[in-house]
Amino acid sequence: MTETMTVFATAECTDALLPVVGAGLPVPLVTGGSTPYANLDYAASAPALRAVADHLATALPYYASVHRGAGYASQVSTALLENARNCIGRFLGAREDDLVVFTRNTTDALNLLAHCVPAGGCVLYLDIEHHANLLPWQRRGDAVLEAAPTIRETLAAVEDALAATPTALLAVTGASNVTGQLLPIKELARIAHRHGARIAVDAAQLAPHRRVSLADSGVDYLALSGHKLYAPYGAGVLVGRGDWLDAAPAYLAGGGAVREVGTASTDWATGPARHEGGTPNVLGAAALARACEELASVGGAALAEHEDKLRKRLLAGLAQLPEISVLSIWADGEGSPSGASAAAPASSTAASPSSPVDAIGVVSFTVSGHHAGWVAAYLSAEHGIGVRDGRFCAHPLLGKLGLAADGAIRASFGVGSTSADVDRLLAALRTLLTDGPAWDYELVEGRYAPVDDPRPIPDFAGPRSSVSSPCRAD
Numbered sequence: 001m002t003e004t005m006t007v008f009a010t011a012e013c014t015d016a017l018l019p020v021v022g023a024g025l026p027v028p029l030v031t032g033g034s035t036p037y038a039n040l041d042y043a044a045s046a047p048a049l050r051a052v053a054d055h056l057a058t059a060l061p062y063y064a065s066v067h068r069g070a071g072y073a074s075q076v077s078t079a080l081l082e083n084a085r086n087c088i089g090r091f092l093g094a095r096e097d098d099l100v101v102f103t104r105n106t107t108d109a110l111n112l113l114a115h116c117v118p119a120g121g122c123v124l125y126l127d128i129e130h131h132a133n134l135l136p137w138q139r140r141g142d143a144v145l146e147a148a149p150t151i152r153e154t155l156a157a158v159e160d161a162l163a164a165t166p167t168a169l170l171a172v173t174g175a176s177n178v179t180g181q182l183l184p185i186k187e188l189a190r191i192a193h194r195h196g197a198r199i200a201v202d203a204a205q206l207a208p209h210r211r212v213s214l215a216d217s218g219v220d221y222l223a224l225s226g227h228k229l230y231a232p233y234g235a236g237v238l239v240g241r242g243d244w245l246d247a248a249p250a251y252l253a254g255g256g257a258v259r260e261v262g263t264a265s266t267d268w269a270t271g272p273a274r275h276e277g278g279t280p281n282v283l284g285a286a287a288l289a290r291a292c293e294e295l296a297s298v299g300g301a302a303l304a305e306h307e308d309k310l311r312k313r314l315l316a317g318l319a320q321l322p323e324i325s326v327l328s329i330w331a332d333g334e335g336s337p338s339g340a341s342a343a344a345p346a347s348s349t350a351a352s353p354s355s356p357v358d359a360i361g362v363v364s365f366t367v368s369g370h371h372a373g374w375v376a377a378y379l380s381a382e383h384g385i386g387v388r389d390g391r392f393c394a395h396p397l398l399g400k401l402g403l404a405a406d407g408a409i410r411a412s413f414g415v416g417s418t419s420a421d422v423d424r425l426l427a428a429l430r431t432l433l434t435d436g437p438a439w440d441y442e443l444v445e446g447r448y449a450p451v452d453d454p455r456p457i458p459d460f461a462g463p464r465s466s467v468s469s470p471c472r473a474d
Helices: 003-011 050-062 072-091 106-116 135-140 151-164 185-194 242-247 282-298 300-319 372-383 395-400 419-435
Strands: 026-028 034-036 098-103 123-126 143-145 169-173 198-202 221-225 236-241 258-261 266-268 324-326 362-367 388-390 408-412 441-444 447-450
Touching: 050 072, 050 282, 072 098, 072 236, 072 282, 098 106, 098 242, 106 135, 106 198, 106 221, 106 236, 106 242, 123 135, 123 151, 143 151, 151 185, 169 185, 185 198, 236 242, 282 300, 300 324, 300 362, 300 419, 362 372, 362 419, 372 388, 372 408, 372 419, 372 441, 372 447
Parallel strands: 123 143, 123 169, 169 198, 198 221
Antiparallel strands: 026 034, 098 236, 221 236, 258 266, 324 362, 362 408, 388 408, 441 447
16 A cells, blocks of 8 residues: 555544444555545445444345245344444434335335325425435326525425315425435424425435434425435335324235235235335344444534534635636525525536535536536546536436536445545546546547546456446436
């Protein structure tokens, strides 16, 4: 390891909040040698907490069938699954009669909820949503509401829309996966209930970064993913009121969702089992529960303080680079950096480091004169920095921000992130703007990549994939 790499590896241990798997991972550079990976793509898939990986290593020898297995390992696995359900419910402040239903991810959870909205019930959602909280409602033909330039105006628009049309459910994001800005879900819950509607919150980005409680907020349903919450083992949850869930047809028709089956009719189970047909992801559930325990031990105040420090550091550095514009949905101070304008098109500048920020550790930006995908390829190939580029599965929002064609660059961080990660990103962007790239890049299957990329892929992964995503700008 070079002297520079040693400095980076040491810095990565200084102000991370919790240890994560992959911290300090050496990655190759196109210019030769390697450097510790700077993971600034937490919003897409967060690394596993070290405690989660260790927990699964302990539990894995006991993995077996659940609920009906007589063997000792089956009894252990059943306890692991049901204790995980209880743990996640406590972490999310579930009410006594709320159900915790295991799903694959947030998308699966919200599709399940869409399946359970009473017949004839209308759903209202915003145009800023991630596709997971947009497509299920769009497919049903529900009502989309355009977010206003400020949060206050957006809340007023929600109130007016609910007053004008009888609505069963208001579905909103808790934190934008594009800008990190927060919506006041407690206030939105009051508005929804005042007009006889329930509220569902896409907490995929919110829950890993802020403590949220169904009981305290009045939210009726929360959906989240383990791969965002430091437990990337294929499990998510829908948590909320049981009456809609018990009244709806089983989401997956299969074993485990039934009480009794005949050739002509079936007596379906109630509770979580009704929508958990098939063999459950026991290890995924256990991983998610262990992550919840770790985050609870840290506390919401520490989570917010850690990310606020890193976000302010990044915004302050970006503000020194006039070629860079930071994205913002709302212009008011609530939920957005003070001084940032609603990007329409995306033209806001970074906030002052002393400005109050009601947002999680997600910052999206553009670099004048450079395609977002090109910048992301450069950051990875020459500096070992992982960011996201494109439209972040939020196509209507990026179109609203004037970025339907090229998308943007997103840096996101969490409990394993450090000041050194932020500083490396800022240094790499300064180098790009002052010296230019050291390598040539080309479009390959719709994605930018280094020309004749010399970086090897580890043998365990197989050959480097050349297949592009059908939604390459996601």
